[in-house]
Amino acid sequence: MADIEFVSDSEVAFVKVAGSDLTVVQAAVVSTGLNAEEWSAERVNGLINRLMKDRHGAPFEHVTFTFMVKTPLFTARQMMRHRIASFNEASARYRILPAVFYVPPSHRPLVQNGKAMDYDFQVDEKLSAIAKVLIEQSSKSSYKTYEQLLDAGIAREVARMVLPANMMTEFMVTINLRSLFNIFSLRGENTGTYPSHPQFEIVQVASRMEEAAADAVPISYEAFVQQGRVQP
Amino acid sequence: MADIEFVSDSEVAFVKVAGSDLTVVQAAVVSTGLNAEEWSAERVNGLINRLMKDRHGAPFEHVTFTFMVKTPLFTARQMMRHRIASFNEASARYRILPAVFYVPPSHRPLVQNGKAMDYDFQVDEKLSAIAKVLIEQSSKSSYKTYEQLLDAGIAREVARMVLPANMMTEFMVTINLRSLFNIFSLRGENTGTYPSHPQFEIVQVASRMEEAAADAVPISYEAFVQQGRVQP
Amino acid sequence: MADIEFVSDSEVAFVKVAGSDLTVVQAAVVSTGLNAEEWSAERVNGLINRLMKDRHGAPFEHVTFTFMVKTPLFTARQMMRHRIASFNEASARYRILPAVFYVPPSHRPLVQNGKAMDYDFQVDEKLSAIAKVLIEQSSKSSYKTYEQLLDAGIAREVARMVLPANMMTEFMVTINLRSLFNIFSLRGENTGTYPSHPQFEIVQVASRMEEAAADAVPISYEAFVQQGRVQP
Amino acid sequence: MADIEFVSDSEVAFVKVAGSDLTVVQAAVVSTGLNAEEWSAERVNGLINRLMKDRHGAPFEHVTFTFMVKTPLFTARQMMRHRIASFNEASARYRILPAVFYVPPSHRPLVQNGKAMDYDFQVDEKLSAIAKVLIEQSSKSSYKTYEQLLDAGIAREVARMVLPANMMTEFMVTINLRSLFNIFSLRGENTGTYPSHPQFEIVQVASRMEEAAADAVPISYEAFVQQGRVQP
Numbered sequence: 001m002a003d004i005e006f007v008s009d010s011e012v013a014f015v016k017v018a019g020s021d022l023t024v025v026q027a028a029v030v031s032t033g034l035n036a037e038e039w040s041a042e043r044v045n046g047l048i049n050r051l052m053k054d055r056h057g058a059p060f061e062h063v064t065f066t067f068m069v070k071t072p073l074f075t076a077r078q079m080m081r082h083r084i085a086s087f088n089e090a091s092a093r094y095r096i097l098p099a100v101f102y103v104p105p106s107h108r109p110l111v112q113n114g115k116a117m118d119y120d121f122q123v124d125e126k127l128s129a130i131a132k133v134l135i136e137q138s139s140k141s142s143y144k145t146y147e148q149l150l151d152a153g154i155a156r157e158v159a160r161m162v163l164p165a166n167m168m169t170e171f172m173v174t175i176n177l178r179s180l181f182n183i184f185s186l187r188g189e190n191t192g193t194y195p196s197h198p199q200f201e202i203v204q205v206a207s208r209m210e211e212a213a214a215d216a217v218p219i220s221y222e223a224f225v226q227q228g229r230v231q232p
Numbered sequence: 233m234a235d236i237e238f239v240s241d242s243e244v245a246f247v248k249v250a251g252s253d254l255t256v257v258q259a260a261v262v263s264t265g266l267n268a269e270e271w272s273a274e275r276v277n278g279l280i281n282r283l284m285k286d287r288h289g290a291p292f293e294h295v296t297f298t299f300m301v302k303t304p305l306f307t308a309r310q311m312m313r314h315r316i317a318s319f320n321e322a323s324a325r326y327r328i329l330p331a332v333f334y335v336p337p338s339h340r341p342l343v344q345n346g347k348a349m350d351y352d353f354q355v356d357e358k359l360s361a362i363a364k365v366l367i368e369q370s371s372k373s374s375y376k377t378y379e380q381l382l383d384a385g386i387a388r389e390v391a392r393m394v395l396p397a398n399m400m401t402e403f404m405v406t407i408n409l410r411s412l413f414n415i416f417s418l419r420g421e422n423t424g425t426y427p428s429h430p431q432f433e434i435v436q437v438a439s440r441m442e443e444a445a446a447d448a449v450p451i452s453y454e455a456f457v458q459q460g461r462v463q464p
Numbered sequence: 465m466a467d468i469e470f471v472s473d474s475e476v477a478f479v480k481v482a483g484s485d486l487t488v489v490q491a492a493v494v495s496t497g498l499n500a501e502e503w504s505a506e507r508v509n510g511l512i513n514r515l516m517k518d519r520h521g522a523p524f525e526h527v528t529f530t531f532m533v534k535t536p537l538f539t540a541r542q543m544m545r546h547r548i549a550s551f552n553e554a555s556a557r558y559r560i561l562p563a564v565f566y567v568p569p570s571h572r573p574l575v576q577n578g579k580a581m582d583y584d585f586q587v588d589e590k591l592s593a594i595a596k597v598l599i600e601q602s603s604k605s606s607y608k609t610y611e612q613l614l615d616a617g618i619a620r621e622v623a624r625m626v627l628p629a630n631m632m633t634e635f636m637v638t639i640n641l642r643s644l645f646n647i648f649s650l651r652g653e654n655t656g657t658y659p660s661h662p663q664f665e666i667v668q669v670a671s672r673m674e675e676a677a678a679d680a681v682p683i684s685y686e687a688f689v690q691q692g693r694v695q696p
Numbered sequence: 697m698a699d700i701e702f703v704s705d706s707e708v709a710f711v712k713v714a715g716s717d718l719t720v721v722q723a724a725v726v727s728t729g730l731n732a733e734e735w736s737a738e739r740v741n742g743l744i745n746r747l748m749k750d751r752h753g754a755p756f757e758h759v760t761f762t763f764m765v766k767t768p769l770f771t772a773r774q775m776m777r778h779r780i781a782s783f784n785e786a787s788a789r790y791r792i793l794p795a796v797f798y799v800p801p802s803h804r805p806l807v808q809n810g811k812a813m814d815y816d817f818q819v820d821e822k823l824s825a826i827a828k829v830l831i832e833q834s835s836k837s838s839y840k841t842y843e844q845l846l847d848a849g850i851a852r853e854v855a856r857m858v859l860p861a862n863m864m865t866e867f868m869v870t871i872n873l874r875s876l877f878n879i880f881s882l883r884g885e886n887t888g889t890y891p892s893h894p895q896f897e898i899v900q901v902a903s904r905m906e907e908a909a910a911d912a913v914p915i916s917y918e919a920f921v922q923q924g925r926v927q928p
Contacts, residue, residue, distance in 0.1 A: 018714030033791035061782030083315035086757030088723040095729035138377040145370040161398035250482030259552040265559035293550030318525030320491040327497035547779035602841040609834040626834040630857035
């Protein structure tokens with residue numbers, strides 16, 4: 001039987017970005033006919049903030065990012081609910097998925113307080129320890145069955161039916177900056193105008209994408225934060 | 233522990249359709265300015281076939297279908313890769329998923345012949361029986377752990393990490409006819425101009441949607457088949 | 465030469481709606497597994513407001529509207545910048561466009577006050593009268609040339625090159641409620657959280673669509689207004 | 697009055713591309729788990745052709761192109777009917793459009809032969825000369841009225857109503873390779889599996905985009921042509 005690996009985090013590798021804050025400006029001035037080539041930083045900043053405030057989102061679409069993400073299946077599913085993006089994911093029809101599973105870290109809040117649609121979560125180290133043991137056992141057992149099915153000669157696309165939601169998967173995603181703001185708004189830590197309630201694990205993924213955006217398009221990113229974290 | 237139920241098929245319940253073959257015609261004649269109200273069946277038929285052949289797809293978008301689908305998680309994931317559609321799915325963050333799992337029926341081909349990207353599958357009843365036993369055991373074991381986690385007071389969104397890909401889920405999908413043709417082309421039984429290689433389980437879902445379409449928009453559906461099953 | 469007709473408004477004919485406020489609720493409870501069939505009006509109202517506030521937009525996508533719109537070309541262009549919608553428009557390649565043109569009504573504000581990106585418009589009846597005369601003359605002249613080109617045997621798709629932006633066109637649009645909220649937010653009269661600056665003529669179109677939505681899905685529409693007119 | 701300029705062609709300036717044929721391969725092997733880094737040109741070629749043939753379109757989405765296009769309004773409108781793309785266009789609300797108009801070149805076929813939906817066009821130099829005179833006169837006259845309206849103090853967004861469909865506009869477009877194949881299929885010269893009937897002027901634009909694609913992603917482009925020019 002394969003060695004089982006457990007991880008407690010997702011990975012987001014930055015692959016490429018096409019465009020910059022200047023691309024946003026160049027797209028915007030097509031509308032107005034201005035020449036932005038020698039604009040001061042202040043003027044660039046002013047225009048981008050104005051676009052964000054007035055929700056002129058189109059100029060942000062001309063900047064595109066590509067990431068490689070390693071994350072559990074349940075997080076991948078949440079990410080792929082975003083339709084303005086391009087995904088290619090590991091296929092359990094075509095490949096044997098390696099024995100890597102996600103277990104929540106001990107600082108992950110996992111006790112729910114409050115009623116439906118109005119609750120938060122608390123950390124509980126004792127319960128985390130119990131969860132860790134049960135999830136690891138179950139993951140091992142499922143993977144063992146997966147191997148038995150494969151060894152018996154059963155097709156991958158059938159054998160994979162026993163693999164659980166904490167199985168690690170990977171995908172490449174290409175997404176434009178406007179759509180990325182939507183992810184930050186709904187899947188990142190958002191205490192802005194319209195607070196969101198994303199799951200702990202997808203916040204980890206979104207936050208790393210935010211770091212990449214803050215680095216590649218600092219003015220646009222800052223304007224997004226300033227204007228209440230609502231997608232323009 | 234909850235009783236575990238096993239099913240070997242998906243369910244597709246037709247909820248509503250807005251529009252008909254006539255809607256397609258009415259949309260198309262906006263372009264040409266003709267009045268289609270008293271057209272003969274032959275003329276309606278001729279126009280719709282022409283739209284399909286010339287890949288004038290827009291008129292087919294004005295007909296929208298809504299379905300409720302019960303299917304295993306892995307099939308739901310494949311369906312939700314189609315981005316021109318609207319989905320609402322059972323959330324394991326908000327509800328406790330009932331103990332219903334998918335096991336492949338004995339006539340489901342599960343032995344792969346041939347090499348990667350160029351293979352087919354064969355039925356093997358003996359292997360099906362083995363698969364059934366292993367998948368059922370693994371499902372039961374996973375669900376038992378799920379209940380243990382919930383009983384310990386761990387949040388639903390964490391407990392569900394152990395649930396496998398053959399867990400049954402349900403979703404509502406609203407989709408226009410043009411996009412539905414794309415599903416039929418890629419996820420249905422397609423031996424047309426561009427054959428596809430969908431998984432057995434999603435063919436079951438797509439085929440039921442095809443039946444609903446054949447019933448609601450018979451002329452458009454027939455034109456789709458006649459013109460090689462490529463989405464217009 | 466054809467008689468030239470001038471109009472000072474757009475028409476929005478409601479064609480069909482599929483779904484209602486209840487559809488929104490039924491889509492939402494797929495997530496939670498609740499049965500909403502016997503819910504009180506108050507509970508329905510509460511859920512829909514909550515969806516809007518938390519920007520759970522997906523349930524609103526299962527309601528789809530179809531309209532027939534008659535409006536000048538420049539307004540049609542603005543409307544077709546919305547990509548989550550289905551359009552079929554009169555084609556000047558296939559039909560001879562009838563001699564109907566838009567002229568702004570005298571109450572249409574047409575004097576710009578303030579600088580770029582920060583201005584409003586004022587009504588000026590004297591200038592409106594001048595505009596009316598000039599626009600009508602120019603429209604007549606353009607249409608006369610259009611007819612001359614057609615009479616000479618030149619193809620429609622070439623002859624139409626002389627037709628101006630105030631030429632009336634018509635299109636069928638099918639659009640879901642979530643996407644319609646985006647139109648209301650950006651093209652309707654919006655003094656909410658993120659004010660928009662749409663052109664007078666598209667506000668007329670959007671407002672009529674708003675009336676249809678307020679009629680067909682009153683609870684969802686009211687929640688949209690209450691929550692600041694931002695698309696969920 | 698401004699000098700009027702007449703042009704008989706569109707311009708497509710290549711701005712940037714993110715990705716290459718290798719990006720397509722890297723996206724595709726995420727599914728299969730293979731390492732493509734040291735693949736031979738033959739193997740890369742084989743995979744890309746296979747993706748195209750089987751209509752696995754997703755890997756082509758990770759390559760994005762940006763163009764600046766100068767073209768008449770009627771062509772811009774046709775291009776913007778493609779919804780899987782990002783556009784920023786010159787706005788006649790915010791800027792005064794320069795006096796540049798399109799007139800068809802003399803080799804542009806402009807006499808229609810055959811009936812609706814089943815015709816072609818023929819060159820007729822005498823008629824082209826007539827068209828040129830009439831279109832130029834009408835353009836000049838419209839632009840003169842535009843200037844009169846502006847000079848009278850009427851807002852740009854109102855004055856522009858008299859501007860004709862052959863007015864030159866410009867837009868920035870960012871679009872992924874998969875969606876670009878759709879444009880090539882429907883708007884380029886297509887005598888493949890599903891012939892299309894695009895207008896002469898948009899073929900000029902699409903053809904230049906095709907040249908850019910053939911240069912940037914030669915293997916993917918060649919596979920598209922080989923497999924019948926249907927978007928994967």
